[in-house]
Amino acid sequence: xxxxxxxxxTELATIRLDEGLVGFPGTEHYSVIGGDGxxxxxxxxxxxxxxxxxxxxxxxxxxxxPVLDDVTAQRLDLSDPDDALVLVIVTxxxxxxxxxxxLFAPVVVNTRTGAAEQVVLSGQDFPLRAPLVAAAAGx
Amino acid sequence: xxxxxxxxxxxxxxxxxxxxxxxxxxGDKVRIGIDAPxxxxxxxxxxxxxxxxxNLEAASASPSAAADLAAAIRxxxxxxxxxxPADESAAPEPEAxxxxxxxxxxxxxxxx
Numbered sequence: 001x002x003x004x005x006x007x008x009x010t011e012l013a014t015i016r017l018d019e020g021l022v023g024f025p026g027t028e029h030y031s032v033i034g035g036d037g038x039x040x041x042x043x044x045x046x047x048x049x050x051x052x053x054x055x056x057x058x059x060x061x062x063x064x065x066p067v068l069d070d071v072t073a074q075r076l077d078l079s080d081p082d083d084a085l086v087l088v089i090v091t092x093x094x095x096x097x098x099x100x101x102x103l104f105a106p107v108v109v110n111t112r113t114g115a116a117e118q119v120v121l122s123g124q125d126f127p128l129r130a131p132l133v134a135a136a137a138g139x
Numbered sequence: 140x141x142x143x144x145x146x147x148x149x150x151x152x153x154x155x156x157x158x159x160x161x162x163x164x165x166g167d168k169v170r171i172g173i174d175a176p177x178x179x180x181x182x183x184x185x186x187x188x189x190x191x192x193x194n195l196e197a198a199s200a201s202p203s204a205a206a207d208l209a210a211a212i213r214x215x216x217x218x219x220x221x222x223x224p225a226d227e228s229a230a231p232e233p234e235a236x237x238x239x240x241x242x243x244x245x246x247x248x249x250x251x
Contacts, residue, residue, distance in 0.1 A: 036205075036213075037208075053208060090208065092207070
């Protein structure tokens with residue numbers, strides 16, 4: 001049986017967000033670490049931004065299909081959807097079971113170039129806080 | 140704060156390449172047109188602040204948050220992602236299902 005490739009840190013070693021994450025414009029480069037259970041850390045390589053926990057959107061939310069507008073797709077040089085990886089930023093509090101992912105503003109990565117952007121998806125009716133562990137349980 | 144008065148169809152310019160035009164005034168609502176380079180992202184202020192607040196909350200996770208979360212997910216998943224990666228449906232791939240290729244090219248630029 002063939003094992004499907006799981007995103008590894010070696011595949012996505014560094015991503016570049018030219019504008020940073022919303023509220024954190026001073027950090028443009030992040031190391032993508034982990035992959036265990038579809039969870040990655042975004043660790044800052046410059047600036048003074050914090051580390052973020054992210055989750056592979058398609059892994060936890062298979063019905064989640066964000067649509068990029070053409071200007072954003074051009075900024076990311078995303079002409080082929082196969083090159084896109086969508087990560088949702090996860091808020092993890094003291095209660096792990098209450099962790100939630102931000103489907104409203106995911107981080108979209110061009111896996112071919114490493115270019116990435118936090119895309120604000122207004123008008124697509126995605127929640128800012130979607131329970132993550134429950135989504136994993138229902139997978 | 141710089142304060143300017145404009146009538147409908149009048150504009151003002153920010154820097155060399157951003158033009159803001161008052162399109163229509165109707166009651167307490169003003170329609171604004173924004174002409175800016177593609178690298179300039181335009182957000183409604185309240186939307187930006189909401190996303191910023193969510194990011195700030197996410198940024199306060201403990202150093203072990205990712206590992207703790209992964210462990211919790213392994214505990215809830217019928218197909219543990221680390222121990223039994225043999226099923227293709229269980230593996231998180233960088234894949235196209237998250238971005239609709241046709242739509243990527245096909246929509247006008249929405250203000251968020």
